[in-house]
Amino acid sequence: MDKTVEAILTAAELQAGLMSMARDRAACSEWPVPERPADVLFWIEDEEQLQRDQAEICPEEAEVRLPYADLLSCYAGLLRQAGVCPSLTVLRDG
Secondary structure, X not given: OOHXXXXXXXHHHHHHOHHHHHHHHHHHOOOOOOOOHHHHHHHHHHHHHHHHHHHHHOHHHHHHHHHXXXXXXXXXXXXXXXXXXXXXXXHHHO
């Protein structure tokens, strides 16, 4: 794994548990465990969209959900800048 990508994923896990979130989301959906950075990026972007959708549905939760969605977006952007594209394997195999 590229050192930059590894550093981003490490920071994402330490700051917000994003690697754990990706594994949990996959397990709850009975989808393959994310193993590659592309798989993790898929789940980060999916979670970001989920948080934004929930903030829109329940405006009283927006104060909590939107900052988290912004953090997810930040890490997704860093991974994309490092050359990671979200995995389509998750969709195909899920």
